[in-house]
Amino acid sequence: MTLLLFGSIAVRRLCQRDTFYSSLSAPGARNFFFSSIGFRSYFAKQTLPMSRVALDDMTQTGAFIRVPSSFRNFISKDQSSQFPAESGRYHLYVSYACPWASRCLAFLRLKGLDKAISYTATKSVSERTKETDEHLGWVFPDSSTEESGANPDPLNGARSIRELYELASPNYSGRFTVPVLWDKKLKTIVNNESSEIIRMLNKEFDEIAENADLDLYPPHLQSVIDEVNEWVYDAINNGVYKCGFAKIQSAYDEAVVKLFDALDKCEEILSKQRYICGNVLTEADIRLFVTLIRFDEVYTVHFKCNKRLLREYPNLFNYTKDVYQIPGISSTVNMDHIKKHYYGSHPGINPSGVVPIGSNIDYSAPHDRDRFHN
Ligand SMILES: N[C@@H](CCC(=O)N[C@@H](CS)C(=O)NCC(=O)O)C(=O)O
Numbered sequence: 001m002t003l004l005l006f007g008s009i010a011v012r013r014l015c016q017r018d019t020f021y022s023s024l025s026a027p028g029a030r031n032f033f034f035s036s037i038g039f040r041s042y043f044a045k046q047t048l049p050m051s052r053v054a055l056d057d058m059t060q061t062g063a064f065i066r067v068p069s070s071f072r073n074f075i076s077k078d079q080s081s082q083f084p085a086e087s088g089r090y091h092l093y094v095s096y097a098c099p100w101a102s103r104c105l106a107f108l109r110l111k112g113l114d115k116a117i118s119y120t121a122t123k124s125v126s127e128r129t130k131e132t133d134e135h136l137g138w139v140f141p142d143s144s145t146e147e148s149g150a151n152p153d154p155l156n157g158a159r160s161i162r163e164l165y166e167l168a169s170p171n172y173s174g175r176f177t178v179p180v181l182w183d184k185k186l187k188t189i190v191n192n193e194s195s196e197i198i199r200m201l202n203k204e205f206d207e208i209a210e211n212a213d214l215d216l217y218p219p220h221l222q223s224v225i226d227e228v229n230e231w232v233y234d235a236i237n238n239g240v241y242k243c244g245f246a247k248i249q250s251a252y253d254e255a256v257v258k259l260f261d262a263l264d265k266c267e268e269i270l271s272k273q274r275y276i277c278g279n280v281l282t283e284a285d286i287r288l289f290v291t292l293i294r295f296d297e298v299y300t301v302h303f304k305c306n307k308r309l310l311r312e313y314p315n316l317f318n319y320t321k322d323v324y325q326i327p328g329i330s331s332t333v334n335m336d337h338i339k340k341h342y343y344g345s346h347p348g349i350n351p352s353g354v355v356p357i358g359s360n361i362d363y364s365a366p367h368d369r370d371r372f373h374n
Pocket residue numbers: 052053054068069097098099100101137175176177178179192193194195
């Protein structure tokens with residue numbers, strides 16, 4: 001009896017750990033765990049060196065810390081450089097669910113680089129990337145009909161984003177994140193950091209970009225953009241993750257207060273001007289937009305960012321519609337992938353994987369931002 005009691009407490013403790021839960025992706029796997037064989041295999045999993053999902057990147061204090069990206073090469077307009085800007089040479093691997101990848105897609109569209117740089121989107125929900133370990137990550141479908149918007153890897157026939165990292169660097173031990181900017185010629189990853197990829201797309205391809213004149217990081221606004229990016233990244237883009245992935249109350253409390261203070265600050269700024277750095281669209285707007293568009297549908301519910309809904313902020317809400325309606329942007333927002341991914345790929349937060357019904361906001365509805373003159 002005592003043994004049984006001890007056993008059940010131990011099992012419950014283990015179940016509270018996200019690293020454990022995230023390894024049990026298929027519903028059947030969770031039941032399997034409760035068999036004795038499953039119990040033994042749980043201990044075997046603990047020797048796996050890599051953490052499995054971003055949710056595992058925790059400090060001792062239960063606060064979420066994002067791990068830096070590792071491929072940091074630059075494509076340059078200088079044709080004698082290692083990675084010169086060329087039409088048809090580079091490929092972008094993305095997930096529509098991912099805000100960081102979506103900002104790269106937005107730049108691709110805004111700059112008119114669709115013909116010069118091809119792209120592929122993965123399936124929305126994380127899956128096992130290998131038979132031999134428990135890693136869960138981005139995978140490609142077997143055919144284009146498996147999930148609308150997702151396509152098989154046309155270049156390397158890879159099954160997962162992980163396979164691309166391993167092709168580029170066989171001893172790679174970091175995270176297998178999207179976006180990935182791939183060089184078809186050298187068969188390697190150029191860069192996997194979205195804040196740098198968007199800078200390359202903004203200027204380095206101007207010889208071939210259809211909208212070469214559009215500069216989303218113009219010299220006269222660079223210091224303002226950098227300053228806005230810094231607090232928007234910390235409190236909003238990454239802030240929602242800090243709320244959602246917090247494992248202790250104080251880490252959540254700190255992140256959620258910072259998040260809503262920053263949203264209040266945006267609301268105030270946007271009551272006086274059309275965009276976040278003035279009356280012209282800049283990189284800072286795209287970076288802010290990718291989080292706002294996911295806010296009411298996902299972050300409010302899934303990441304516990306529910307102090308206020310985005311649609312309760314008149315300026316922020318109309319601003320989100322305004323950016324969404326810029327030609328090209330709506331095609332980078334796939335709400336089906338977004339919802340399926342978040343609610344279905346974080347079993348530590350949403351073990352059932354059930355996707356909530358709302359809020360189905362129509363971002364193509366009229367907005368009031370024309371009241372500001374460009
Ligand atoms: N700093 C990176 C972050 C990219 C990132 O965290 N992507 C997430 C998806 S939203 C990812 O691929 N996560 C998979 C993992 O961590 O295993 C960037 O901005 O490009």
